[in-house]
Amino acid sequence: MGTRWTPIEKAINQRYDDGDEMRIGRAFPMKNRNGRVTMSKKKSHKNSKERVLQKQAEERSRRMKNLIVGTLIGLLFIVGIVALVQSFSGDRNAGEQGVDEEIFDYDQQPVAGDPDAPVKIVEFGDFKCPSCKKFEEEIYPQLKKDFIDNEKIGFYFVNNQFLGxxxxxxxxxxxAxxxxxxxxxxxxxxxxxxxQGLESEAWATPDFLADLAKKDVPGIDHKKLKKDIENETYSEEVQADKGIAExxxxxxxxxxxxxGKKVPGEKTFDYxxxxxxxxxxLNRKK
Structure with missing residues (x-):
């Protein structure tokens, strides 16, 4: 026997069968010969397959998002490490950028040691500077002992007189x-x-400097020296050195x-x- 329908069920199901049936099922469930409710096996299988595919798509999408986020985090981490390394490298080499050594005009500067040595050190100094005095007392003697007296280097002095x-x-x-x-x-x-006198006092007068030379710098014409100081004979040379410093x-x-490579300021007193x-x-020049 076929399935028995009530008149209302027949009318409604007939309407869906005429083209308005929704894919999720009829208005009323199907009944088998025994009157029990049944579902379409094909539709159940199809819906189950769609749900699996949807879950797989969602899982792929989630994994892709995680991959993208992880990649971005990794890139940011690498960039941060590179920046940190460059920062440390920059700190270490700060100020060590080379300049054209021709600007030092070596031939016109006082030099201790060998002017033809493969290593040349230039000191920019001010005779009134307390830190320059400290350098002369603490660092220069070690340089003199280890490198200047044996002529491994040439050590040059260039004026940068600006304290008064x-x-x-x-x-x-x-x-002079x-x-x-x-x-x-x-x-x-x-x-x-x-x-050296106090930085705040004008102690470097022509008389003081001439008397100092008489006491500690023998073998020169001290009268001429005093005259050259008073007449500012070599002021252009001092100003030329100032230009080199700039x-x-x-x-x-x-x-x-x-x-030609600048030593970082904090390393000046690090012998x-x-x-x-x-x-x-020296090794590089061999």
Missing amino acids: PDSITAGIAGE VYEQDPDAFWKFYDSIYKN KAGVTSVPTLFIN DYLKQRIEEE
């Missing part, structure tokens, strides 16, 4: 001594720092350059660092 008018006067005195006797300059260099980007004293840099340059 008498700084310039002291620079002129140094240039150098013009008379290049080797005598280093005796003046030692003496003026040993007898070209080299020098903003403080003492400032050192090793073969182990300076020694290592010098030895590296």
